Amino acid sequence: MAQPDDAPAVALGPDGQPDGGLRAQRLFSLPAVVVQTATATGYGLWMVLGTAVALGSYPDGRGDVLVPLSFGLVLVSLGLVATCLRLGFAREWHGWDPFRRMLPTTEGMVAMANYLPMLALGGLARGDNDFWATRLAGAALMICSLATLIYTARGLARDMPAPLASVANAQPLGRAVSAVFAGGLWFWLCVALQSETVVGPLNPWRLSMLAVGLVLGVIEGMRWRALRQLAEERGAGRFFAPESGVGTLLAWCFGIAVLSVGLPCTLLVSHPTGPLVAVAAGMAALSCVIGQCLEQRLYGRALAQFAGR
Numbered sequence: 001m002a003q004p005d006d007a008p009a010v011a012l013g014p015d016g017q018p019d020g021g022l023r024a025q026r027l028f029s030l031p032a033v034v035v036q037t038a039t040a041t042g043y044g045l046w047m048v049l050g051t052a053v054a055l056g057s058y059p060d061g062r063g064d065v066l067v068p069l070s071f072g073l074v075l076v077s078l079g080l081v082a083t084c085l086r087l088g089f090a091r092e093w094h095g096w097d098p099f100r101r102m103l104p105t106t107e108g109m110v111a112m113a114n115y116l117p118m119l120a121l122g123g124l125a126r127g128d129n130d131f132w133a134t135r136l137a138g139a140a141l142m143i144c145s146l147a148t149l150i151y152t153a154r155g156l157a158r159d160m161p162a163p164l165a166s167v168a169n170a171q172p173l174g175r176a177v178s179a180v181f182a183g184g185l186w187f188w189l190c191v192a193l194q195s196e197t198v199v200g201p202l203n204p205w206r207l208s209m210l211a212v213g214l215v216l217g218v219i220e221g222m223r224w225r226a227l228r229q230l231a232e233e234r235g236a237g238r239f240f241a242p243e244s245g246v247g248t249l250l251a252w253c254f255g256i257a258v259l260s261v262g263l264p265c266t267l268l269v270s271h272p273t274g275p276l277v278a279v280a281a282g283m284a285a286l287s288c289v290i291g292q293c294l295e296q297r298l299y300g301r302a303l304a305q306f307a308g309r
């Protein structure tokens with residue numbers, strides 16, 4: 001990335017790129033984290049919607065499909081819009097700078113492929129979602145969204161120096177699980193705002209979301225453990241010691257886990273009825289996204305400090 005003439009000097013590593021700490025700070029800056037989380041949530045929302053349509057379990061109605069589809073489109077497109085606006089934290093979109101090269105990268109092509117089944121599903125949703133073509137478009141949207149989350153997860157590792165790349169990759173499976181959980185909560189909100197149907201506490205959808213939340217908590221714990229083991233292997237065991245005035249890392253992780261997983265699961269189990277359904281769904285969705293953003297920021301801060309050692 002070209003630097004302006006008056007830009008301060010940047011420390012370079014052995015590979016000629018900015019040092020690991022600086023790259024970690026840039027990758028996990030607040031605007032970048034918000035865009036990454038929102039984009040992943042949009043793909044997760046499309047995955048849940050596409051799965052419901054493909055299985056024939058989603059209620060009929062054009063508006064019922066277009067609302068979550070449109071909301072997911074806004075979230076998914078945030079990264080591309082930020083790159084086209086030349087914002088400082090998003091100079092590239094999946095490794096593609098549209099102002100320097102005409103064709104996008106392979107990751108960009110995979111991400112763009114989602115717009116085709118999205119448009120097909122939006123055009124076919126005309127009141128009867130049992131039509132075979134509509135269900136096929138839903139299945140294609142689900143598959144494309146999952147493929148994008150898994151394939152583009154390695155983009156996080158691309159900007160990190162070895163041996164942090166394997167840890168910073170955030171595990172493609174973990175990224176997909178967190179996206180499905182957050183997207184499922186926003187899907188719950190979209191359905192709650194459009195339908196008055198009461199969903200029982202033992203409904204398969206609620207149980208599935210609780211299972212996904214449990215898996216997400218386990219995966220996040222494994223990711224932090226992997227970083228800690230790597231720090232200990234490189235003789236940086238004090239890296240995880242508490243800092244004065246900031247609080248222990250464990251306390252921060254626990255508080256963030258409550259926001260991203262604990263509170264949403266509690267609201268799912270509470271089984272609200274009437275107008276409280278939309279309120280609970282909105283609180284769960286916002287809490288999850290805020291928690292995931294804070295978790296990424298905390299993890300990026302840890303990576304930056306560790307990489308700078």
